Amino acid sequence: MKSKLFKAEKTQWVIPCNPAYYDVCGVFNKLDKVEWKQSTNVNEGDIVYIYVTSPIKEIRYKCVARKVDLDYADTEKDREFILKGDNYENCGRYMELELITKYKENKFTLENLKQNGLKSVQGPSKVSEELANYIKSNEIDMIKKTLQEENNIAYDLKNYIDKINVDESFTYKYDKKKKQKYTIQNGIKTYIRDRKVAMNALKKANHKCEVDSEHEVFLRRNVDVGYTESHHLVPMAYSDIFDVSLDVEENMVSLCSHCHNLLHYGKDFERVLEKLYYERVNHLNKVGIYISFDQLREMYL
Numbered sequence: 373m374k375s376k377l378f379k380a381e382k383t384q385w386v387i388p389c390n391p392a393y394y395d396v397c398g399v400f401n402k403l404d405k406v407e408w409k410q411s412t413n414v415n416e417g418d419i420v421y422i423y424v425t426s427p428i429k430e431i432r433y434k435c436v437a438r439k440v441d442l443d444y445a446d447t448e449k450d451r452e453f454i455l456k457g458d459n460y461e462n463c464g465r466y467m468e469l470e471l472i473t474k475y476k477e478n479k480f481t482l483e484n485l486k487q488n489g490l491k492s493v494q495g496p497s498k499v500s501e502e503l504a505n506y507i508k509s510n511e512i513d514m515i516k517k518t519l520q521e522e523n524n525i526a527y528d529l530k531n532y533i534d535k536i537n538v539d540e541s542f543t544y545k546y547d548k549k550k551k552q553k554y555t556i557q558n559g560i561k562t563y564i565r566d567r568k569v570a571m572n573a574l575k576k577a578n579h580k581c582e583v584d585s586e587h588e589v590f591l592r593r594n595v596d597v598g599y600t601e602s603h604h605l606v607p608m609a610y611s612d613i614f615d616v617s618l619d620v621e622e623n624m625v626s627l628c629s630h631c632h633n634l635l636h637y638g639k640d641f642e643r644v645l646e647k648l649y650y651e652r653v654n655h656l657n658k659v660g661i662y663i664s665f666d667q668l669r670e671m672y673l
């Protein structure tokens with residue numbers, strides 16, 4: 373199925389780095405922010421893939437440009453990694469790159485990249501749609517491999533729900549939300565979730581199951597609304613491959629316990645997922661989350 377997968381909000385770049393001049397692997401073992409020579413018009417928020425040149429010849433790092441057009445770099449922090457200074461000191465324009473992901477060896481090799489839309493690594497270049505999609509599908513696989521089962525699927529809102537006014541209603545705001553902070557738990561990046569968002573999503577659905585509003589739900593113990601569970605349609609674990617936050621009401625569905633478990637553990641999850649996807653896709657697009665059904669399905673397999 374041909375579809376526009378993961379249309380990126382921000383421009384993505386491949387920028388080569390010669391490890392004989394700058395020990396990029398060393399620097400990213402120590403720091404997660406570096407000031408980098410900026411030789412092209414990168415904008416704040418753009419994604420930068422660092423291609424490490426010979427003898428490695430692979431994209432190894434994914435970064436986001438936090439600050440651009442800086443006229444000064446503080447080389448104290450990374451001085452020990454500058455192997456041939458002329459290239460990195462006094463080069464006029466700098467940007468601050470923050471490391472998002474380190475890729476494993478033999479993943480994005482020059483050969484693979486070339487077969488999937490990379491034209492040249494002689495200098496900075498924009499990532500083509502073909503290459504962006506190739507990288508994204510691989511990222512899905514990689515995340516899936518390291519992903520633990522969502523352990524708090526019920527994401528219990530019992531205590532929280534008691535405190536809020538369940539009579540007021542909620543409508544989508546369509547704000548493209550910035551990504552939230554993350555913590556590292558057991559070596560896995562976990563993005564902080566906002567309970568209020570989950571709550572709003574349940575409210576929006578009138579505390580009914582969005583697979584079928586006729587599904588039977590029991591009443592919550594302490595407040596007179598149906599018990600449904602909030603679920604991120606595009607799973608939070610995939611946050612790194614989107615430009616915007618996935619923790620938004622537009623990406624959250626309200627499900628009865630049965631449908632929620634079916635979606636996570638059931639053989640017949642696709643039918644449910646498909647229904648939810650097509651009901652939500654327009655809302656997702658409005659908050660900057662672009663994904664095809666096939667890509668979403670991949671994330672659940």
Ligand SMILES: [Zn+2]
Binds near residue numbers: 525
């Ligand atoms: Zn879930």
Ligand SMILES: [Zn+2]
Binds near residue numbers: 582
């Ligand atoms: Zn249901």
